[in-house]
Amino acid sequence: MKDGPDIARIASLIGEPARANILAALMAGRALTARECAAEACVAASTASAHLNQLVEARLLVVEVQGRHRYYRIAGADVAEAVEALMGLAARIGSTRSRPGPRDPAMRKARYCYDHLAGEVATALHAKLIADGLLVAAADGLAVSATGRARFVAQGIDLAELEARPRPLCRSCLDWSERRPHLAGSLGAAIAQLAVKRGWCRREAGTRAVTFAPGGAKALLALADGTSAAAGPKSARG
Amino acid sequence: MKDGPDIARIASLIGEPARANILAALMAGRALTARECAAEACVAASTASAHLNQLVEARLLVVEVQGRHRYYRIAGADVAEAVEALMGLAARIGSTRSRPGPRDPAMRKARYCYDHLAGEVATALHAKLIADGLLVAAADGLAVSATGRARFVAQGIDLAELEARPRPLCRSCLDWSERRPHLAGSLGAAIAQLAVKRGWCRREAGTRAVTFAPGGAKALLALADGTSAAAGPKSARG
DNA sequence: GCGATGGTTCGATGCGCACCGAAGCATTTC
DNA sequence: GAAATGCTTCGGTGCGCATCGAACCATCGC
CATH class of the missing domain: 1.10.10.10 (Winged helix-like DNA-binding domain superfamily/Winged helix DNA-binding domain)
Incomplete structure (x- = not known):
């Protein structure tokens, strides 16, 4: 059978x-x-x-x-999920590259996972969003609380627009390097875009690794407790 | 790179x-x-x-x-997770068997996913456990609330023993047939064992599909709201 | 319009690996 | 102890498929 x-x-x-x-x-x-x-x-x-x-x-x-x-x-996100799951498994059973690249620590720190952030910084954000009550458990996995809603909107994330699309707003994506979830879904993607837009982090050519500016990770984490200024460290409004 | x-x-x-x-x-x-x-x-x-x-x-x-x-x-569970993710992807892009087996509806209703339950019944339980406050969001994904703790212990699940082991207690496992999470981790496994022990459901040889006894699914779901009798429909205390 | 560039299709090649039956080893049963 | 059973190892076979360069098509830039 x-x-x-x-x-x-x-x-x-x-x-x-x-x-x-x-x-x-x-x-x-x-x-x-x-x-x-x-x-x-x-x-x-x-x-x-x-x-x-x-x-x-x-x-x-x-x-x-x-x-x-x-x-x-x-x-789509489901393909990324499967690839990430395979990466998690490969990382754990030791099928790593014969010669770890110079960017491995950078990948672990922060990287793009399809269209949202992953790694230490992203899992820390996920944990903080939950600890501070912006995200709560829901039947589909996670949902934005009223507190969270206000916070994200204040940061310029159009939740209503995201929710109008078929894609789930919040999805937990098990991080291959941290072994705990980071935030995926349309909200995870919006947060990644916000971080880049604000200049908290930037993407580099040819790699998934993401580089955080000085204070950028702190600013991203401050999303959760509301101390994140609408303008980033560099007032990058463009 | x-x-x-x-x-x-x-x-x-x-x-x-x-x-x-x-x-x-x-x-x-x-x-x-x-x-x-x-x-x-x-x-x-x-x-x-x-x-x-x-x-x-x-x-x-x-x-x-x-x-x-x-x-x-x-x-281990990580292998199961990767396989389940691949199944989800395969189901969505249409790489199903040329001729669906007679058990496909049964698989969707309830099945074993490694050592915990999956399918309609399991995802409904997951949703109910959250809606009724037994499970809450946590940095690692999900945690048992105080209410939940009391409830599970009352049902004979030794949470302290489960927590003493390295394996995570609660883990969300994205269900390939339902596209939302069912409960995995050591708690998910314990609940599956409980359901079998109580006679609410039984496993069949040669398949992952699980058959629920009349009223068995209802009894399982009643775990969440505390109306589940310690003795199952068949008083299967063995 | 011509040359450069991006990309696809074609055909030939050869390597990797799944396959099986036979032989051999280990354990169980009578 | 012999026969049956479970399982592994071995060696030969052949199929699938990734590979490349050449030829061709489409688009772009001057």
Whole structure:
């Protein structure tokens, strides 16, 4: 008796090294061209093309054509969740790279997980949002309290607009490096955007790792207790 | 730049059909002999032996030798989590079996997910435990409230003993069929055992699907509001 | 319009690995 | 002790699929 959905196909698609590298690179949440994907996978353009076709056909990736450029990105949060779960498992059983890259500590500190923040800073924020009563348990996992609602709106996050979309507002995403949840969902994504917009942190090219400005992590955490100024340390209103 | 743990190896192990079938069968939380694993995978004993060795070496499975029998089981909750995440993704993108088995509705209703309950009944319980204040949000995801503590203890669940172990007490596990969380962790496992012990539900051979006795689901849900009698519908105190 | 660039398709190649039956080892049963 | 049973190891086989360069198509820039 073979119970449940057939995981073999999905896992075998993810389990090929070139495709795994493409997916990992796309976990930064940005779209990459076919050429960039080929570089991430260290294969010829023709090989990447075949791999990308498979991933698109399997609905793990979506492609957007702009002239002669094709931009690929992860199809949705559920794909990211599965990849993150596999990363957690791989990290725990020791399937790490033979030679840890220089950015591993940076990845653990803070990184993009698809479209929201992950790592030490993000899990600390998640914990604080709960401890300070902005997020509460709900049937779907987590919900924003009235206190939280006021706080997020005051920071310029349009909750009503987020809620109007089919995507869940709050979702716990088990962090592979911290082994506890960070905040995903549309709210998690909005907070990540806010942090970048405020200049608390910035993204770097070619990696998921995120760099926090001096005082940036503190400012992000201050979201929870309401001491976060609407203007960031650099008054980056643009 | 190749960021994060290397998921290719894990995924490729899971992505081979025979191994995927073995893992799926073991998600019922029971140990299977090598012979039984071979039957689940529909391969020769020698082929299964090679596959099982790979899974054990990769620490996805553990094996216990009893005389001439070798019992294999899933190595831990993190493996189950990754498999469940892949199942969720596979279910959503349509990689279901060509011919849905007769037990698919039963699987959706209630099934074992490793060592705790999943499906409609389990997610309803999770929601009710939260709505009734027995579970609350915490930094690690979920925690038992004082009210919940008293309730579970009254039902014979030794929380102190569970907490003395390294395994998390409460963990949200995103249910592949319901798309919202059911309760995992050592508490989730204890509740599953309680339900079986009380005769509210029973496990069936050869499948993860769980069958609830008449009134059994209601009794399980009544855990949350304290109307669940210490004796089940069949006074199954054994 | 031409050359450069991005990307796809095609065809040939070769490697990896799942497969099986046979043989062998270990344990159990009578 | 012999036969049955569970399981592993071995060796040969063949299929699947990732790979690349060449050819081709589409778009962009001058």
